[in-house]
Structures are given as structure tokens and as C-alpha cells.
Amino acid sequence: MSAEREIAGRPASGRAEHAGKHAAEHAAGRPAAQPFAATESPAARVVEPPSTDRRIAMPPAPPVLQRIAARTAAIGGGIPVRRVLPVRERRTIGAWCFLDHAGPAGFADGGGMRVGAHPHIGLQTFTWMIEGEVLHRDSLGNAQVVRPGQVNLMTAGRGIAHTEASLPGAGRLHAAQLWIALPPEVAGCEPAFEHHPALPQLRLGGCRVTLLAGSFGGQVAPTRVHSPLLGLELHAPQAEAVGLPLDPAFEYGLLPLAGEVHVGGERFVADELAYLGGGREALALDLAAGTRLLLLGGAPRREPIVIWWNFVAADKAAIAAAQRDWETGSARFGAVPGDDGEALTAPPLPWAAD
Numbered sequence: 001m002s003a004e005r006e007i008a009g010r011p012a013s014g015r016a017e018h019a020g021k022h023a024a025e026h027a028a029g030r031p032a033a034q035p036f037a038a039t040e041s042p043a044a045r046v047v048e049p050p051s052t053d054r055r056i057a058m059p060p061a062p063p064v065l066q067r068i069a070a071r072t073a074a075i076g077g078g079i080p081v082r083r084v085l086p087v088r089e090r091r092t093i094g095a096w097c098f099l100d101h102a103g104p105a106g107f108a109d110g111g112g113m114r115v116g117a118h119p120h121i122g123l124q125t126f127t128w129m130i131e132g133e134v135l136h137r138d139s140l141g142n143a144q145v146v147r148p149g150q151v152n153l154m155t156a157g158r159g160i161a162h163t164e165a166s167l168p169g170a171g172r173l174h175a176a177q178l179w180i181a182l183p184p185e186v187a188g189c190e191p192a193f194e195h196h197p198a199l200p201q202l203r204l205g206g207c208r209v210t211l212l213a214g215s216f217g218g219q220v221a222p223t224r225v226h227s228p229l230l231g232l233e234l235h236a237p238q239a240e241a242v243g244l245p246l247d248p249a250f251e252y253g254l255l256p257l258a259g260e261v262h263v264g265g266e267r268f269v270a271d272e273l274a275y276l277g278g279g280r281e282a283l284a285l286d287l288a289a290g291t292r293l294l295l296l297g298g299a300p301r302r303e304p305i306v307i308w309w310n311f312v313a314a315d316k317a318a319i320a321a322a323q324r325d326w327e328t329g330s331a332r333f334g335a336v337p338g339d340d341g342e343a344l345t346a347p348p349l350p351w352a353a354d
């Protein structure tokens with residue numbers, strides 16, 4: 001999958017976006033927030049003497065719970081996708097900087113996903129298959145089919161090109177494709193590709209948990225990532241209430257791919273991202289029967305990030321250089337062996353050339 005068109009951006013400073021519905025409601029109801037409410041009788045006021053220590057015991061801030069709707073996008077082959085990251089309200093969750101939910105969709109033979117050769121830099125592409133079969137080819141010479149329950153993880157580093165196409169006869173597609181921004185010290189590394197035919201499985205009650213990235217429940221995912229992060233898929237064949245330990249140093253987001261989940265007294269359905277913020281020690285979820293969801297977490301990224309088309313970099317100059325190298329057919333990206341389709345053309349840069 002590839003971003004048809006992306007906008008340049010950088011992570012939000014954080015606090016401003018943390019003012020979710022709950023936070024606002026809580027602030028409004030906090031007694032200290034309205035000490036001179038109009039209904040208050042003047043006679044009832046207590047005039048306090050000046051004090052050098054006016055610390056007031058405030059209730060702890062409630063956890064962040066922000067609802068973010070996906071936007072629709074299109075990838076090659078006409079498969080509809082909902083893009084959850086980056087969106088206006090949120091650009092990153094830890095180092096996770098892109099999340100497309102493709103399908104579930106059926107298609108006639110010869111249809112499905114068909115994304116021609118395109119380049120990447122500065123990121124890892126992380127493909128998690130739920131239904132269907134997709135063939136990945138890249139300029140390192142890899143040709144790998146990814147099937148349900150499997151992950152393809154491509155590290156772009158300084159540059160790579162790849163294609164993705166549904167296998168003939170696949171008939172269905174349901175997948176999540178994520179990007180992970182590489183930290184500055186790794187962003188220019190040599191490109192690499194990993195296929196993981198199986199991921200660690202855990203159970204939380206009747207809920208099936210797949211550890212996609214990071215560590216959880218005493219297990220460590222084999223997927224090689226370069227920032228502190230977590231990726232889990234939860235699948236509840238029957239209705240299930242579960243509690244998960246979280247890392248308070250991480251920020252988290254939760255995306256139902258099917259079904260519905262209640263968190264913090266609110267209901268989230270497929271393609272509604274629940275941004276959960278940081279500082280949480282635990283998370284309680286009520287999953288309806290048949291619900292499948294992704295839980296993503298990571299240490300909030302401090303460095304600026306620019307995302308344009310299929311490129312992630314620290315600044316616009318690095319993006320412009322990559323775009324120029326792709327347009328001129330530089331060996332930086334190389335050809336994809338076995339690919340006889342049309343390569344993708346980058347849209348013009350959205351900022352004036354320096």
C-alpha cells in the first residue's frame with residue numbers, strides 16, 4: 001500500500017490535543033475552576049489571608065480519551081481504505097506514523113490491491129494480514145507473499161522501492177498497513193526486509209491476543225523495530241471484558257477493525273480511533289462478540305517529522321532530495337526484479353523549492 005498523497009507535518013506539541021471531551025467536562029466540573037460562579041452568594045465567600053503556600057489538592061487529571069474518525073483514501077487497485085494516521089487531530093502514536101485499514105473487501109479475479117513500484121525512505125512499512133494474500137516485491141530482490149496471521153516488515157532506511165499486489169484468486173482483502181518512523185540515528189540505515197510467518201499468541205480470558213511489535217505478557221515480538229513501541233491485535237470471538245497492563249511512559253491508541261469496544265464508558269466502532277494519551281497504568285476494555293482491534297503504543301516522539309507521499313524525514317530538504325532521486329531513476333532506490341507494471345509518479349512537492 002502507499003500513501004497517494006500526504007501532507008507535510010510534524011507531531012503536535014501534545015498537550016493541546018490532549019484536551020479530549022472528558023478532560024473538558026472534567027475541567028468544567030472542577031470546583032476550583034469556578035470559584036466566583038454567578039450563583040454564589042457574596043455572603044458565603046470566605047476571604048482567605050494571603051498565603052505563600054496556596055497549593056490546593058486537585059483531583060488527578062482524568063485519562064485522555066479522544067475520538068478520531070478515519071478519512072477515506074484509495075490505494076492502487078481501487079480497494080477502499082480508511083486512513084487513521086496521520087489525520088488532522090493526530091499525526092503519531094509513539095513512532096507509529098501511518099495507519100491504513102484496507103477492506104474487508106471482496107473482489108473479482110484479477111482485482112484487489114495493485115500498487116506499482118514506489119519508493120520509501122526513513123520508515124518501516126508493517127503489513128498485518130487478516131484476510132487475503134498479497135505479494136510483496138522489493139528492490140533488494142525479495143518476493144514474499146504475506147498471508148493471514150503474518151507480517152511483512154520492510155525497513156526503508158536510506159531508500160528502497162517495492163510493489164504490492166493481491167494474488168490471483170485471493171478474492172478478499174482485509175489488512176492493516178502501518179508505518180513506523182525511524183529514529184534520527186537509524187533513518188539513513190541500509191534497507192532491509194523481514195517476513196514473519198507467525199507472531200506470539202497470548203490469551204486474555206477468551207480474547208486472542210497477537211503480539212505484533214514490542215513486548216507484552218512476558219513475550220517479545222520478533223519484529224525488529226528501532227523505537228520503544230507496542231503493537232497488539234485483540235480478537236474476541238465472544239463478548240469479553242479484559243484488563244491490560246500499560247506502560248505509563250507510552251502514549252496509546254486503539255482502533256477497532258471490526259465489531260465494537262467500550263472504553264472509559266464510550267463506545268468505539270470500526271475505524272474510530274480512540275486516542276488514549278499517556279500516563280495510564282492499565283486499560284479496561286469491553287469487546288463485543290466478533291470484535292477485532294489494534295492497540296498501538298509507544299514513547300511519544302520528540303523529534304520533528306515530515307511526511308510527504310511515501311517519504312518520512314526530519315526535514316523538507318531530505319524529502320525533496322528523495323523525490324528528485326526517484327524522479328531521475330537514481331540507483332538509490334533501484335528497480336524491482338520481476339515487476340513489469342507502471343511505477344508510481346510522485347505528486348509535485350507541496351512547498352516552494354528552495
Ligand code: MN
Pocket residue numbers: 001002118120125162310
Ligand atoms: Mn509502500
